[in-house]
Amino acid sequence: MRHVGPGRVVHACGLLLVVVVALFPFYWMVASSLKQQTDLLASPPVWLFTPTLANYADIFADSHVMVAVLNSLLVASCTTALAVLIGTPAAYALARFEFRGKADLWFWFISNRFISPIVLALPVYLLARQVGLLNTRLVLILIDLTFNLPIVIWICTDQFRSIPPDIEQSARLEGADQFNIFWRIYLPLGLPGVAVSAIFAFIFSWNELLYSLVLITSQALKTAPVVATNFMSGYELPWGKIMATGTVIVLPVTIFALIVSRHMVRGLTMGATK
Amino acid sequence: MSFLQLDHVSKHFGGLTVVDGVSLSADKGEFVVFVGPSGCGKSTLLRMIAGLEEISAGDVSIDGRVVTGVAPADRNVSMVFQSYALYPHMSVRENIAFGLKMAKTPKDQIETRIADAARILQIETLLDRKPRQLSGGQRQRVAIGRAIVRNPKLFLFDEPLSNLDAELRTQMRVEIAKLHRELGATMVYVTHDQIEAMTLADRIVVLRAGRVEQIGTPTELYDTPSSIFVAGFIGSPKMNFLAATITGQDSNGLRVGHPAFAGGEIHVRPTTNRPAPVGSAVTVGLRPEHLTLGGADPLLTLTVDFAENLGGATQLYATGPGGAAVVLMVPGRPPVTPGEVLAASLGAGQIHLFDGSGAAL
Incomplete structure (x- = not known):
């Protein structure tokens, strides 16, 4: 039998702590969504309770939640599609071509993520009002695209850089033009990176709250995270409903992430070793 | 006029001169080998012939046509890379067909040419496999198959055997020599291995620090080296x-x-x-x-x-x-x-x- 040293025990305890800290809020959200209001407000907290689906029944009866989930789906899907459509050719150019201003462009993409979104909230609101885009799904897609495009470009550029240049040169010698090299060589070979960046874009767009809150006031256009916060109004705090809505919002993305996690790890580690 | 002509070809990277005024020519059907130590500019010279590297000065002509400013695809050359450069996501068949598809060759012709190439290189049974399912020697054959299927005017080989083990290298060397005899095509081959140079070449170009040190048949270089560098480079064990x-x-x-x-x-x-x-x-x-x-x-x-x-x-x-x-x-x-x-x-x-x-x- 292998000897278990104290170092390994400390390591395991550390890992366990990280897992507990990471997963506990998630557990608490799901558990709370299955509790009745009395169990929810009990102090000290109730660990053993009779689960109820009443909160879910309530939120699904409320058409706002379903509409909001569909809005989120639409915005996140469009953002992801556009980010990949625009980001991958940009990444290819950054990975393989030398042009003036390349370093500045690259820095601009990175610096996009330096800025806290809240700093830009007011200017973006004024701008959107000026061009008549307030209360449209388009404005959310555009703003999500602004923040997600750099992620797609970063990840894909790195992925494309790991493709040996010999392969491109061979294709060039065989008569492939720039588009064919991108379409037939780079895109299929960079698929893990493209998939990872698409997943990130989708998740970020799906979870985006601040701009949805600022730019959308029409109930019919609100996204899922906004609707979840809408329950916090008046004198009542219906924790059960909030948690059930939260679970409904998080679940699809979590399932999606679990399914593609193997791909994600491959994509993130690709290019790390030659 | 020579089939392949290099006229005072130079390549500078910033202030660094990698190829310095190289002039040489090769006749149709000739097997020319560029040999020299690492960093002598032999691969750069080959890539300049292919069009993959811009020429700083001088001219390259293939079959009587100056191709200095011509895109790689329009030079009608095929190249076998050291790394094979196969498309990993495509099957052997798709790899070989890629260039023909790009040239919009009719489907039936593509099939015929793939079959011919596969027969010559004995890779008929591998056509539906992916490159990762092949051994080093098989990958090399596929890379050669991809080159011959396009019937190019000129074949370029960039150290094609350096990733193979000693036994396979000897075997592939013989096969490349056979292929040259069968196709009768003009081939330019880069290697740092003087045994490959001696056994394959009709003529050897010895390069040193971007310049031609000597050009001659293997026997000429062995018997009458023009310099101490060539004398030390050609022959094993060393002079x-x-x-x-x-x-x-x-x-x-x-x-x-x-x-x-x-x-x-x-x-x-x-x-x-x-x-x-x-x-x-x-x-x-x-x-x-x-x-x-x-x-x-x-x-x-x-x-x-x-x-x-x-x-x-x-x-x-x-x-x-x-x-x-x-x-x-x-x-x-x-x-x-x-x-x-x-x-x-x-x-x-x-x-x-x-x-x-x-x-x-």
Whole structure:
């Protein structure tokens, strides 16, 4: 039998702590969504309770939640599609071509993520009002695209850089033009990176709250995270409903992430070793 | 006019000159090998012919047409890369068909050409596999298949065998030679392996620091190297060099002195008209395989350091007075022991002589 040293025990305890800290809020959200209001407000907290689906029944009866989930789906899907459509050719150019201003462009993409979104909230609101885009799904897609495009470009550029240049040169010698090299060589070979960046874009767009809150006031256009916060109004705090809505919002993305996690790890580690 | 012509071709990277005014030509159907140490510019030169590297100065012509500014795809050349450069996500069949598809070749023709190439290279059973399912040798065949299927005017090989093990390398070398004979195509082949160069080439171009050191048939380079660099590069084991001095001149040629020579000096007939004043420093070159043990007229007196038994031959490492370190390649297994003093004479070939600048005398 292998000897278990104290170092390994400390390591395991550390890992366990990280897992507990990471997963506990998630557990608490799901558990709370299955509790009745009395169990929810009990102090000290109730660990053993009779689960109820009443909160879910309530939120699904409320058409706002379903509409909001569909809005989120639409915005996140469009953002992801556009980010990949625009980001991958940009990444290819950054990975393989030398042009003036390349370093500045690259820095601009990175610096996009330096800025806290809240700093830009007011200017973006004024701008959107000026061009008549307030209360449209388009404005959310555009703003999500602004923040997600750099992620797609970063990840894909790195992925494309790991493709040996010999392969491109061979294709060039065989008569492939720039588009064919991108379409037939780079895109299929960079698929893990493209998939990872698409997943990130989708998740970020799906979870985006601040701009949805600022730019959308029409109930019919609100996204899922906004609707979840809408329950916090008046004198009542219906924790059960909030948690059930939260679970409904998080679940699809979590399932999606679990399914593609193997791909994600491959994509993130690709290019790390030659 | 030559089929492939390079006219004062240069390549600069910033302030660094990688290829410096190279001029050479190759006839149709000729197998030309560029050989030289790492960093001599041989691969860059090949890539300039392919169009993958911009030419800083000079011109490249293929089949009578200047292609200096022509895109790689329009030069009608095929290249086999050191890394094979197969498309990993495509099957062998798709890999071979890629160039033909790009050229919008009719489907039935693509199929015929793939079948022909697969038959020549004996890869018929591999057509539906992905590159990762192939061994190094099989990948190399696919890379060659991809090159021949397009019927190019010129084949370029960039160190195609350097990723293979010794046995496979020998096998593929023979196959490339066969392929050249079968296709009768013009081929330019880059290698740092002088054995590949000697066995494959019709003509060898020896490159050094971006310049052509010598161009000639393998036999010419072996028998009459123009410089000490070429003499040391061509031939295995490497030629022995002894730093000697011209001691005089008579009707038998130049008298060259070194303490390791039996009698202190030897006669060498120069092959060029370069000046060799008495007292000047020269280098004497002796091929290991040209030296024999004993003999009526010994050339060197040496002390054996150790012997390597190669089976059919023995490689002897010996030293002589005046810092001479000499390798001898002798047939069979002569009974020599380390520390033994022996005489060596010239069995075949000739004594090479180089002046202070390294040029052959």
